[in-house]
Amino acid sequence: MNKIVTISREFGSGGREVAKRLSDVLGVAYYDKEIIDHIAEKTNFAPEYVATVSEVPTMSSYPVTFGRTFASNVLSPSEAVQIAQRECIKELAEKEDCIIVGRCANSILADKAFKVFVYASDMDCRIDRCYNKVPADKEIPRKKMEKEILAVDKRRAKYQLAYADQKWGEMSNYDLCIDTSKFGVKKAVEIIAHAMKVYYE
């Protein structure tokens, strides 16, 4: 069986960077936004459209209606993307050792994957990390940045509930949860890589 790591993450925790570095350390493939192109190819939707719905909960996406709408029994475009995404994640996990970021992969591959949640308990760390990604001349007050960070987390939680029927960030849905405020990204990667080694021994 392939070695699959799923990385779920709080916004601004450095989870994406953890995943990237981990893929370098382990020498395995890394899928985050790359999944969007796979889905675009599969569904014939434009990658730009896929990107807008790929991790976003929609009105019609709550568990009972997953797959088909009540009214028409026909897939809505965003539902088609979700289903393609789910299939794509399963195929990637079948194909090779890899790291998959977000997208309910921890639920889709629940029994197959090594499931990590990356968080940052210190909000200042998250805000600073986000500032590093916006142009220096774009002035955003820290309070506003914090609000935006929490809004992204809220969207992710809503998405996880909608498509995986899981509470996002609840530790029982993951094998290992790690605070980058405590360890920083580099040490977090070292710890996760070692935990994987120990697990597969």
Add this chain to the structure above:
Amino acid sequence: MNKIVTISREFGSGGREVAKRLSDVLGVAYYDKEIIDHIAEKTNFAPEYVATVSEVPTMSSYPVTFGRTFASNVLSPSEAVQIAQRECIKELAEKEDCIIVGRCANSILADKAFKVFVYASDMDCRIDRCYNKVPADKEIPRKKMEKEILAVDKRRAKYQLAYADQKWGEMSNYDLCIDTSKFGVKKAVEIIAHAMKVYYE
């Protein structure tokens, strides 16, 4: 500064065993029920009494009344135990490298300790672990055992809220959270010990 590990744990997750083994691996002191004797000595209460209130929330223990009751400005016995426990935990952390189990130590030593939460996402694992600790002739249905396990967790959560004003089991209150259903106790210890090494490097 001393190296202090606090181990918070779900009931039946093997957290206590993790703490014990970790103390062997690291060669440092381990405090769980041992704290009770320290407190008994400090307060002159019988160890049996201390044990009954040491991790148990009481009516008068909610945050606003912590320390003294409204009515009399005099400490209730259980409040006296909580205060002695808090002092005892701080003293142990000042004295030597050690591992402290439960008792809100993650909050009392928030900035000083390496804070671990041990959980077991698989309820069957928790039930089996508890069965190993009851005499073979004592028949307890699995459903009843599950109920008792969840009741202990609930008490711990209430205690954490009362004395630390924290949500028990919320990952942001810990540095590393680890699922013994995934790793087992021995590997969990190996992972925590390595994470500590990496952190203090």
